[in-house]
Amino acid sequence: MTQCDTKTRILDSAEQLFAREGFHNTSLRAITSLADVNLASVNYHFGSKDALLQAVIERRLLPLNQIRETQIRGVLAQAKEEGIPPTAADLLRAFIEPTLEFRNSSPGAHDFISLIGRSLSEPDETVRNCFLALVLPIFQLLFKGLCEALPQLSPAILLTRLQFAIGTMSHVMCMGSLSVFNHPELPTPLDQNTLIQQLLKFVHAGLETPE
Amino acid sequence: MTQCDTKTRILDSAEQLFAREGFHNTSLRAITSLADVNLASVNYHFGSKDALLQAVIERRLLPLNQIRETQIRGVLAQAKEEGIPPTAADLLRAFIEPTLEFRNSSPGAHDFISLIGRSLSEPDETVRNCFLALVLPIFQLLFKGLCEALPQLSPAILLTRLQFAIGTMSHVMCMGSLSVFNHPELPTPLDQNTLIQQLLKFVHAGLETPE
DNA sequence: TCTTGATTTAAACACTTATTTGAAACGCCT
DNA sequence: AGGCGTTTCAAATAAGTGTTTAAATCAAGA
Numbered sequence: 001m002t003q004c005d006t007k008t009r010i011l012d013s014a015e016q017l018f019a020r021e022g023f024h025n026t027s028l029r030a031i032t033s034l035a036d037v038n039l040a041s042v043n044y045h046f047g048s049k050d051a052l053l054q055a056v057i058e059r060r061l062l063p064l065n066q067i068r069e070t071q072i073r074g075v076l077a078q079a080k081e082e083g084i085p086p087t088a089a090d091l092l093r094a095f096i097e098p099t100l101e102f103r104n105s106s107p108g109a110h111d112f113i114s115l116i117g118r119s120l121s122e123p124d125e126t127v128r129n130c131f132l133a134l135v136l137p138i139f140q141l142l143f144k145g146l147c148e149a150l151p152q153l154s155p156a157i158l159l160t161r162l163q164f165a166i167g168t169m170s171h172v173m174c175m176g177s178l179s180v181f182n183h184p185e186l187p188t189p190l191d192q193n194t195l196i197q198q199l200l201k202f203v204h205a206g207l208e209t210p211e
Numbered sequence: 212m213t214q215c216d217t218k219t220r221i222l223d224s225a226e227q228l229f230a231r232e233g234f235h236n237t238s239l240r241a242i243t244s245l246a247d248v249n250l251a252s253v254n255y256h257f258g259s260k261d262a263l264l265q266a267v268i269e270r271r272l273l274p275l276n277q278i279r280e281t282q283i284r285g286v287l288a289q290a291k292e293e294g295i296p297p298t299a300a301d302l303l304r305a306f307i308e309p310t311l312e313f314r315n316s317s318p319g320a321h322d323f324i325s326l327i328g329r330s331l332s333e334p335d336e337t338v339r340n341c342f343l344a345l346v347l348p349i350f351q352l353l354f355k356g357l358c359e360a361l362p363q364l365s366p367a368i369l370l371t372r373l374q375f376a377i378g379t380m381s382h383v384m385c386m387g388s389l390s391v392f393n394h395p396e397l398p399t400p401l402d403q404n405t406l407i408q409q410l411l412k413f414v415h416a417g418l419e420t421p422e
Numbered sequence: 423t424c425t426t427g428a429t430t431t432a433a434a435c436a437c438t439t440a441t442t443t444g445a446a447a448c449g450c451c452t
Numbered sequence: 453a454g455g456c457g458t459t460t461c462a463a464a465t466a467a468g469t470g471t472t473t474a475a476a477t478c479a480a481g482a
Binding site for chain 4: 240250253254260
């Protein structure tokens, strides 16, 4: 078992447990025993539990954000080339589709999305700030694009609505379809594809509605 | 200091700390020292930490839900009386306005709304289920009303969108305006009233958009 | 006033927590 | 083979966790 092996196994286990049980409800003992490594190795490789969380988030979020950024920049570039403003729908898709692809790419990625979906409303500042610092640049880029796409809306209102949209999306990413809604008296939930399609429609309509 | 005094002080302190620090990150010692009561009194009065959380949630959510229910039933009744379907906007307002009024009624209520706003995506089943069981009836009532208001939408899609709407609303309730968005390069956030008004517009537009 | 039940209190309980330590084991290069 | 830096390991540390206990305190009824 090489060094890299141990580190990755810790990251994988921590990701899974942080996502499913919550950060403060997950002990290092639970992580190391799931990863089948020694308890002390997490402090040896990462320094502390907080730093482990940081590493868990950065491992996936840095590459994901890079993809999102190139997608959004692609939409902006093509619009500029054609001499027309980008559409809000294209910008939203550029933001959310990489997230979905990534989420379906592996079980660990799925857990990870739950984790960051919850990070926005995380009470613990350590957790929240760690996440926020990494996504702020993307939010800013998306906001800039939406200002071009929807010039009829004032920037302040647009920013608020972007906040709503991000809230909705992370909520859905985080929970998929909620268990409560699996109820005999209610219709059966939609499949994954339709769900996402509806999600885009929903936030798109919300963003574009007149002031 | 009477029995009732001790109990409410524990509830108030627990509410504040659960909301601001998270359930698992809040110790009974932190609660009892903030409430200035003896450590053992929480187990004496409530039985356990889990039961205390349940009590914290029930104390506020039961009356709040009662108000929401009468408001929604009022909208439905008036529509029936006038022989026209209720509007989605009225139903949404009937759901969210009591929440807002309640949130502004006291600092403790504000903390409480943060707490339940996060409960939907709470990883811990104990916490989540405790909350979900109490709000399911309201969700069902709201859904029934929306089916009448928007008959052109299939129930399955409407349910999904209601889920989006609730996600958005609890997200906003929980965080108010996010600290990240207080950034020099971004417009200053809207005031509370405009924020809520925009929130209603946003989810209303999302709900009503064609399939 | 004395008794009875409810409440409060300090202390202890039995675990779990994150983190540290020093020795053992490892791979790797000369 | 021997030495060296890196990694693993069991064990211990010190502090924190929810919960329980038994004595002390209180309010009120007989």
